[in-house]
Amino acid sequence: MKIAGRFVSEPGFSSLQTAATDGRSLGATVYIYAAVLAPIFVAILITGQLGEFVRLGGIESRWTLWHEAPEWFWTSAILLGRLLSVLLGVVCLYLLYRLGVKLRDRWTGRAAAVGLAVTFGFVESARLINEDIPMLVLLLLTILLCLRYVESGEELTFFAACFTAGLAVAFKLTGGSAVVTIGVAYLLRARRTETARAALARPKLLLGGLAVGVVTITVGFPSVLFGGPGELLTRITHTSGQKTTLPGGVAAGIEFWLLRGYLSAFGLPLVVGVLTGVALTVRQSLSDAEGFDDRLLLVATPVVVTLAVFAQWRYVRVHHLLPTLPPLLLLSALGASHLNRDSRGVRVALVVLLVTSATFSAVGTVQMATDPRDEGTDWLRTNTEPGDTVEVYENSIADVSAVHGRPLQHYSYRENNATYNSSLVLDERAYTAWMVGMPERQPEYIQLTGGELQYVTPGHPDREQYPRRAAYVQALLRGEYNYTVVAQFGKRGSDRSLTERILWAGVQPEPESRESTVIILARNDTVEESHQT
Structure with missing residues (x-):
C-alpha cells in the first residue's frame, strides 16, 4: 500500500525509490501482497474510492493505517491472502x-x-x-x-x-x-x-x-x-x-x-x-x-x-x-x-x-483458531468505551488485541527505520523510560501480552537484560499501581526445565503465530465505575 499510494499520489521513479527503501528491505513478498490486493484495488477503482486509498498509502504508522483503512479491506485481504x-x-x-x-x-x-x-x-x-x-x-x-x-x-x-x-x-x-x-x-x-x-x-x-x-x-x-x-x-x-x-x-x-x-x-x-x-x-x-x-x-x-x-x-x-x-x-x-x-x-x-x-x-x-488476541479484542469491544485509553507495550499492532476504530496508546517511534537503526533498536532506554512512566499517564486500561510477561519469567534473558521493566511489570501485576487484572486469556509462561520443554513440544503443539497470553488490567476507579453502572 505504501508503494502504490506514493506512486499514485506522485508518479515517478523517485516516489517508487523512496517507498521501496524507506524502512526494512522489501523482498519478493511484496509481489505476493500485490497479487492479493490487486482484485481489492480493482473493486476500489470501480466503486470510486481510489482517492481515499491513495491517502492511506501515505500513512507511515501501521497503528494508524490499521484504524484508518476500512474493516472490510482488512477482512478481504486476509481471506484472499490465506487462499x-x-x-x-x-x-x-x-x-x-x-x-x-x-x-x-x-x-x-x-x-x-x-x-x-x-x-x-x-x-x-x-x-x-x-x-x-x-x-x-x-x-x-x-x-x-x-x-x-x-x-x-x-x-x-x-x-x-x-x-x-x-x-x-x-x-x-x-x-x-x-x-x-x-x-x-x-x-x-x-x-x-x-x-x-x-x-x-x-x-x-x-x-x-x-x-x-x-x-x-x-x-x-x-x-x-x-x-x-x-x-x-x-x-x-x-x-x-x-x-x-x-x-x-x-x-x-x-x-x-x-x-x-x-x-x-x-x-x-x-x-x-x-x-x-x-x-x-x-x-x-x-x-x-x-x-x-x-x-x-x-x-x-x-x-x-x-x-x-x-x-x-x-x-x-x-x-x-x-x-x-x-x-x-x-x-x-x-x-x-x-x-x-x-x-x-x-x-x-x-x-x-x-x-x-x-x-x-x-x-x-484448533489452537491457532482460538488466539488470545482475538479473545482480548472481543473483551475490549464489549467492556470498554470508545473514549477509554488502552495502553500497550508491544511495538506492532499485529501483536496485541485491538478493536478496529479505537486507537491504542503505545510508544511513539518512527516505524520506517525501526527494524535496523532507530533509537528503538539501538538504544532502548527511551522506551523503558516511557514504559515505567505509566503513572503519569494513568490510562483506564493496560494490556500485557506474552512479550511483557517474559520480563517476569524466571530464567528468561529479558528478565536479566531489562530489570526496570521486570520490576514495573511485577509491581503492576501485584496491584501496586492501582490496577487490577480484569481479564486473562491464554496461559502464563511456565517454568519447565529444558528437558520438559523438549518432551512437551513433541506431544502438545504450540503454534508460533499464536499469542500465548493476553492480560487486561483496569484502573481501580474504572472497575468501581463499571460495577456501579
Missing part, C-alpha cells in the same frame, strides 16, 4: 509428490506428500500470509529442475533452476540452500559425462546462470532494485547478526532449539518415523549393489546447508526449519519404500504414524 497461501501449499505437496515419483515411484511420492500434509509446522505456515510457503515452492521446484538437469544436461533447465533459486532467495534468505543445490547439480552432471574435466569448465553456462540468478534477486528485492545492492547487504548482515547474538527466550544451546523445533513441527511420532526412514535410506544407499544414487545428494543438500547455517545461530523457530521438512520427509519415504508394504505390521505402523501425526496437527490447528 493464495493455501493454494501455494497444495503446490508444495504436488512438487514433493513429483520428486518422489522422479526418484523412486508413485508410492514414495504419495507417502512424502501425505507426510507433509499432516506436518503441523507446514500446516501452520500454509495458514500465514508471508514469505515461507512461496520460498518453499521455489526450493522444491529448484530441486526438481536440478534432477532434470543432472539427467538431461539441458542448459535451459539449468537456467530455469537458477531463476527459481534466485527467486527463493528474494523471498527469504534461508532459500539460499537452493543456490548450493544448483552447484551440486552442476558437479553431478559433470561427473556423469565421459569428459568430466571439460564438463566442469563451462564458462558460458556458469556465467549465464550467475547472471540469471543475480538479475532475479535484484528484481525480486524491490529495495535492491530501487536502492542498490547495499540494501541487500544490510538485510543479510542484520539477519545474520540478530540470529547469532540475540537469545531466543531460553538460555540454551542451538541443539536445544533444533530438537525442540523439529518436535514442534513434526510431533514425536513423526520425528521417530522420519529418523527411522532416513536411516533406512542411508543404509540402503550404502549397500545398494547398483551403486550409490547420487541424486539423493540434491535432496539432502538443503537439509545439510540449512543446518550448517543454523549451527552458528543462537536460536531457531519452526518456520526457520521449514526448508528442511519436505526433503527429510522425502528421504524418509524413500527408506520406507524398501519395506515390505504387504506386511501387516508395516501397514499398521504407517497407519498409526499417519493418524497420530494428523491428530497432532489438528490440535495445533
Whole structure:
C-alpha cells in the first residue's frame, strides 16, 4: 500500500525509490501482497474510492493505517491472502509428490506428500500470509529442475533452476540452500559425462546462470532494485547478526532449539518415523549393489546447508526449519519404500504414524483458531468505551488485541527505520523510560501480552537484560499501581526445565503465530465505575 499510494499520489521513479527503501528491505513478498490486493484495488477503482486509498498509502504508522483503512479491506485481504497461501501449499505437496515419483515411484511420492500434509509446522505456515510457503515452492521446484538437469544436461533447465533459486532467495534468505543445490547439480552432471574435466569448465553456462540468478534477486528485492545492492547487504548482515547474538527466550544451546523445533513441527511420532526412514535410506544407499544414487545428494543438500547455517545461530523457530521438512520427509519415504508394504505390521505402523501425526496437527490447528488476541479484542469491544485509553507495550499492532476504530496508546517511534537503526533498536532506554512512566499517564486500561510477561519469567534473558521493566511489570501485576487484572486469556509462561520443554513440544503443539497470553488490567476507579453502572 505504501508503494502504490506514493506512486499514485506522485508518479515517478523517485516516489517508487523512496517507498521501496524507506524502512526494512522489501523482498519478493511484496509481489505476493500485490497479487492479493490487486482484485481489492480493482473493486476500489470501480466503486470510486481510489482517492481515499491513495491517502492511506501515505500513512507511515501501521497503528494508524490499521484504524484508518476500512474493516472490510482488512477482512478481504486476509481471506484472499490465506487462499493464495493455501493454494501455494497444495503446490508444495504436488512438487514433493513429483520428486518422489522422479526418484523412486508413485508410492514414495504419495507417502512424502501425505507426510507433509499432516506436518503441523507446514500446516501452520500454509495458514500465514508471508514469505515461507512461496520460498518453499521455489526450493522444491529448484530441486526438481536440478534432477532434470543432472539427467538431461539441458542448459535451459539449468537456467530455469537458477531463476527459481534466485527467486527463493528474494523471498527469504534461508532459500539460499537452493543456490548450493544448483552447484551440486552442476558437479553431478559433470561427473556423469565421459569428459568430466571439460564438463566442469563451462564458462558460458556458469556465467549465464550467475547472471540469471543475480538479475532475479535484484528484481525480486524491490529495495535492491530501487536502492542498490547495499540494501541487500544490510538485510543479510542484520539477519545474520540478530540470529547469532540475540537469545531466543531460553538460555540454551542451538541443539536445544533444533530438537525442540523439529518436535514442534513434526510431533514425536513423526520425528521417530522420519529418523527411522532416513536411516533406512542411508543404509540402503550404502549397500545398494547398483551403486550409490547420487541424486539423493540434491535432496539432502538443503537439509545439510540449512543446518550448517543454523549451527552458528543462537536460536531457531519452526518456520526457520521449514526448508528442511519436505526433503527429510522425502528421504524418509524413500527408506520406507524398501519395506515390505504387504506386511501387516508395516501397514499398521504407517497407519498409526499417519493418524497420530494428523491428530497432532489438528490440535495445533484448533489452537491457532482460538488466539488470545482475538479473545482480548472481543473483551475490549464489549467492556470498554470508545473514549477509554488502552495502553500497550508491544511495538506492532499485529501483536496485541485491538478493536478496529479505537486507537491504542503505545510508544511513539518512527516505524520506517525501526527494524535496523532507530533509537528503538539501538538504544532502548527511551522506551523503558516511557514504559515505567505509566503513572503519569494513568490510562483506564493496560494490556500485557506474552512479550511483557517474559520480563517476569524466571530464567528468561529479558528478565536479566531489562530489570526496570521486570520490576514495573511485577509491581503492576501485584496491584501496586492501582490496577487490577480484569481479564486473562491464554496461559502464563511456565517454568519447565529444558528437558520438559523438549518432551512437551513433541506431544502438545504450540503454534508460533499464536499469542500465548493476553492480560487486561483496569484502573481501580474504572472497575468501581463499571460495577456501579
